[in-house]
Amino acid sequence: MIKKNAYWFCPKCGFKESIWNKYYWRCPRCGNPLDIEYEKIFEPRGNRFLRYSSYYPFKPIKTRGEGGTPLIIDNDGRHKLLYKLEYLNPSGSFKDRGTLLSITYAYLMNYKSVVEDTSGNTGISVALYSRVYGLEATIVMPSYAPSGKKKLVKILGGKIIETPTRTDASKIVLQYVKNSYYVAHIWNYLYIIGASTISFEIFEEYGVPDYIVIPVGSGGLFLGIVHGFEYLKNIGVINKVPVPIAVQGYSVQPLYEKIYGVKKPGEESDLADGILVASPPRINDLVYYLKKYRGKIVLVGNSDIREAQKELFQKGFMVEPTSATVYAAYTKIKEELPPSDIVLVLTGSGLKTLN
Amino acid sequence: MIKKNAYWFCPKCGFKESIWNKYYWRCPRCGNPLDIEYEKIFEPRGNRFLRYSSYYPFKPIKTRGEGGTPLIIDNDGRHKLLYKLEYLNPSGSFKDRGTLLSITYAYLMNYKSVVEDTSGNTGISVALYSRVYGLEATIVMPSYAPSGKKKLVKILGGKIIETPTRTDASKIVLQYVKNSYYVAHIWNYLYIIGASTISFEIFEEYGVPDYIVIPVGSGGLFLGIVHGFEYLKNIGVINKVPVPIAVQGYSVQPLYEKIYGVKKPGEESDLADGILVASPPRINDLVYYLKKYRGKIVLVGNSDIREAQKELFQKGFMVEPTSATVYAAYTKIKEELPPSDIVLVLTGSGLKTLN
Numbered sequence: 001m002i003k004k005n006a007y008w009f010c011p012k013c014g015f016k017e018s019i020w021n022k023y024y025w026r027c028p029r030c031g032n033p034l035d036i037e038y039e040k041i042f043e044p045r046g047n048r049f050l051r052y053s054s055y056y057p058f059k060p061i062k063t064r065g066e067g068g069t070p071l072i073i074d075n076d077g078r079h080k081l082l083y084k085l086e087y088l089n090p091s092g093s094f095k096d097r098g099t100l101l102s103i104t105y106a107y108l109m110n111y112k113s114v115v116e117d118t119s120g121n122t123g124i125s126v127a128l129y130s131r132v133y134g135l136e137a138t139i140v141m142p143s144y145a146p147s148g149k150k151k152l153v154k155i156l157g158g159k160i161i162e163t164p165t166r167t168d169a170s171k172i173v174l175q176y177v178k179n180s181y182y183v184a185h186i187w188n189y190l191y192i193i194g195a196s197t198i199s200f201e202i203f204e205e206y207g208v209p210d211y212i213v214i215p216v217g218s219g220g221l222f223l224g225i226v227h228g229f230e231y232l233k234n235i236g237v238i239n240k241v242p243v244p245i246a247v248q249g250y251s252v253q254p255l256y257e258k259i260y261g262v263k264k265p266g267e268e269s270d271l272a273d274g275i276l277v278a279s280p281p282r283i284n285d286l287v288y289y290l291k292k293y294r295g296k297i298v299l300v301g302n303s304d305i306r307e308a309q310k311e312l313f314q315k316g317f318m319v320e321p322t323s324a325t326v327y328a329a330y331t332k333i334k335e336e337l338p339p340s341d342i343v344l345v346l347t348g349s350g351l352k353t354l355n
Numbered sequence: 356m357i358k359k360n361a362y363w364f365c366p367k368c369g370f371k372e373s374i375w376n377k378y379y380w381r382c383p384r385c386g387n388p389l390d391i392e393y394e395k396i397f398e399p400r401g402n403r404f405l406r407y408s409s410y411y412p413f414k415p416i417k418t419r420g421e422g423g424t425p426l427i428i429d430n431d432g433r434h435k436l437l438y439k440l441e442y443l444n445p446s447g448s449f450k451d452r453g454t455l456l457s458i459t460y461a462y463l464m465n466y467k468s469v470v471e472d473t474s475g476n477t478g479i480s481v482a483l484y485s486r487v488y489g490l491e492a493t494i495v496m497p498s499y500a501p502s503g504k505k506k507l508v509k510i511l512g513g514k515i516i517e518t519p520t521r522t523d524a525s526k527i528v529l530q531y532v533k534n535s536y537y538v539a540h541i542w543n544y545l546y547i548i549g550a551s552t553i554s555f556e557i558f559e560e561y562g563v564p565d566y567i568v569i570p571v572g573s574g575g576l577f578l579g580i581v582h583g584f585e586y587l588k589n590i591g592v593i594n595k596v597p598v599p600i601a602v603q604g605y606s607v608q609p610l611y612e613k614i615y616g617v618k619k620p621g622e623e624s625d626l627a628d629g630i631l632v633a634s635p636p637r638i639n640d641l642v643y644y645l646k647k648y649r650g651k652i653v654l655v656g657n658s659d660i661r662e663a664q665k666e667l668f669q670k671g672f673m674v675e676p677t678s679a680t681v682y683a684a685y686t687k688i689k690e691e692l693p694p695s696d697i698v699l700v701l702t703g704s705g706l707k708t709l710n
Contacts, residue, residue, distance in 0.1 A: 070420025351706035
């Protein structure tokens, strides 16, 4: 099932073209990130990620059990905390939602190979779904990525190219694009569509929380979740969008800088390797939606992250440091928050970072 | 919610006593494994493991998203394969189902500490749920257990005692019992009850398959699954029990020996560390149910396991070697099997064994 009337659309210059004509990882005219325009329908049916197939521009062909992750309620004083266990996705992170859509699209467009730059989790996810769909995967990642993550990419049959930094990876990957499908998850709107299903699941299982705490690297997760709730509000299913709380580390804090014009001083935060994205392509959207829904931005450092990860393990949530940032952020601001229900999105598995 | 009329019952000597009176990890009179007698009710309601609360002797108080694992259909020629992804449970293995019941029981019985002997996965599971329920955990495990598994137990706050072999662990753990709750998962009937929910989920999501392939260490998983389908048949919900296919490694093959009187020669199988159980306490039950449902037993070796694990990764299933035994077994006997639908239970996560 594919929706024929689905178009790449550039909100900056107005470029528009059928997604079934050609793939663009960004606007060929002005370089802006592209949206996809198509008819979204909310008719939940079936299980897990396929449950929201009517919402996608096309239906995935093969699945591996992504989505439908647990939502665990645990009270903390005046706050009802709801942990969304995205680390229980098949490859161990929320990325599987967007990757499934992205690789399905590559397959439908007859690509035979895939390339991607990533700090780790997306590489594992892309390697996994590429294999499932019979495509070759080449993953460009910084050498400081956890060795467990690199090993997984290899076992999944992916080829790895290491670079000194995450930024270098984004540049070097372009040399490998040619006839391959460049996933470009930090640009790719399919990852935003995929992440919106997290909101749908929270809504269907629980309702609408007051706050939702989200780690922000490229911001696809943040935008996907906010878009998901906003969509439900627009179609009249719910009457408010949760207040989003964006979390970044002190080391790389483009969102804070964009809003306040200066960098906030603080401890290193390189433990959160998943959110070290210096230039999120959709930074303007992030600022727009953060302001629109009166969101907050919270910065954390390595000692906050280390303590938060330890506490989460002790609560039975085996997450990686990047995921722990949301609990670190909650801990920092909980005294300011009124009695409320708060979703913490736990994005990636701690099992991949044991080495 | 607890069922007051729940009793330890020894099918060998007839010993019977309320489970709310005292905990016995085996029959205090004759040393046999104990069953629990109580009224089982099948009234699915809610999500995941709590969905079958009416079937348990008591309802778990805290959960971490266990159960409700994906069932992925993938055809292989004449066979419809259904992969049950038990490795996506919160601690990365099917053990979480039984452990949740077991630790809930320890909590209800006012224990403050827990001890267990294990080859690995149960240790992680016990450490996790002990922490969730506020109990101290001491885990006795063989030194050859994967270092990733040991590290996880420690991060989860468990104390580790290492022994030369799995058999030594079973002996040495008894020195630590005293006032602690001895989980004794290879004896504990709560693990069998927990594993039955795998059958309920398969039935509710798909129906009844023709075959189900199960790795057999202590046999709790095997018995739980067979009991689950048998129970559904007894209450008239289904009309057949799938043919069970038990998988063991050549190195430790008590079930084969018990049935055929001799050991079958073959390659070492120590890669499958999760099924190296030399003396399963319920071996007679295993033989009985294997014969009752005309099951098969298949033995595999390290090279079968290595190849199967590789193939499973390439299919997008990131499992540990013990889990790969079921695919290895299927590969060995698939030519003998008629066109049919076959469930492969993938028990544990490959993410824990990356080191």
